[in-house]
Amino acid sequence: MPDDRIEKRIELKAPVSRVWRALTDYREFGLWFRVRLDGAFVPGQVSTGWITYPGYEHMKWEAVVQKMEPERLFSFTWHPYAVDPKMDYSKEPPTLVEFRLEATKAGTLLTVTESGFDKVPAGRRPEALRMNERGWTEQLRSIESHVAQTS
Amino acid sequence: MSPKRRSKPVRRQVPAAASVFAALGDQTRLSLVGKLCRGRPSSISQLAEGSRLTRQAITKHLRVLERAGIVHSLRSGRENLFEFDPKPIESIKDYLNLVSAQWDQALTRLKSFVED
Numbered sequence: 001m002p003d004d005r006i007e008k009r010i011e012l013k014a015p016v017s018r019v020w021r022a023l024t025d026y027r028e029f030g031l032w033f034r035v036r037l038d039g040a041f042v043p044g045q046v047s048t049g050w051i052t053y054p055g056y057e058h059m060k061w062e063a064v065v066q067k068m069e070p071e072r073l074f075s076f077t078w079h080p081y082a083v084d085p086k087m088d089y090s091k092e093p094p095t096l097v098e099f100r101l102e103a104t105k106a107g108t109l110l111t112v113t114e115s116g117f118d119k120v121p122a123g124r125r126p127e128a129l130r131m132n133e134r135g136w137t138e139q140l141r142s143i144e145s146h147v148a149q150t151s
Numbered sequence: 152m153s154p155k156r157r158s159k160p161v162r163r164q165v166p167a168a169a170s171v172f173a174a175l176g177d178q179t180r181l182s183l184v185g186k187l188c189r190g191r192p193s194s195i196s197q198l199a200e201g202s203r204l205t206r207q208a209i210t211k212h213l214r215v216l217e218r219a220g221i222v223h224s225l226r227s228g229r230e231n232l233f234e235f236d237p238k239p240i241e242s243i244k245d246y247l248n249l250v251s252a253q254w255d256q257a258l259t260r261l262k263s264f265v266e267d
Contacts, residue, residue, distance in 0.1 A: 008254050008258055012261070022265045110258070
């Protein structure tokens with residue numbers, strides 16, 4: 001399923017309030033995400049820190065917190081591939097990471113999406129490609145269908 | 152998040168990924184790719200056949216595709232031919248699969264973190 005958007009759904013046996021804390025308390029977030037953050041998450045502000053994954057401690061974490069809607073939505077933008085100190089990534093489009101929480105009988109349904117790997121304009125449905133029978137165009141079609149879904 | 156995505160192969164692929172998506176984000180260019188991916192290298196005149204686009208417009212779009220590595224130009228006699236290269240699109244697939252696998256790992260850690 002090649003796509004330019006990643007979506008994950010996971011059922012967690014913990015109440016929404018617990019999951020919300022694990023996501024938005026910067027210390028708790030750091031424990032499972034493996035990053036040591038300098039301070040709390042604040043919408044509109046840059047979050048900085050250092051990766052704590054063994055062997056990768058020299059790598060910086062930087063994200064911009066977007067939304068914090070209690071027990072419902074937490075999102076940030078970042079450059080997940082911004083690793084080369086000599087490169088200027090500020091002009092690259094960032095990806096958007098969104099955590100959505102829903103209460104279920106068992107606990108919490110968490111949906112994570114990461115999007116924005118593309119900047120493909122919305123709603124393109126090129127006839128030329130749809131009519132092409134070559135196998136590889138499946139890949140392009142998945143990009144198109146993504147674009148259609150997110151437009 | 153596992154830092155594997157920060158390993159070298161990914162680092163090389165990703166700036167390309169952004170430019171590949173940007174290059175494909177245009178209906179005219181997608182239709183040019185649609186023509187070229189039928190397998191045979193084509194000249195600008197061939198690509199202009201049955202199209203309302205001028206040769207200049209086609210050239211401009213081909214340059215964008217070329218910079219993203221989706222299309223290569225080659226010389227045939229006095230003519231410039233353009234051929235399709237599927238590799239950039241395949242490398243995007245690999246990159247996204249890697250990022251996807253890393254989310255799986257991070258969420259597995261989150262799961263044991265909140266359920267313990």
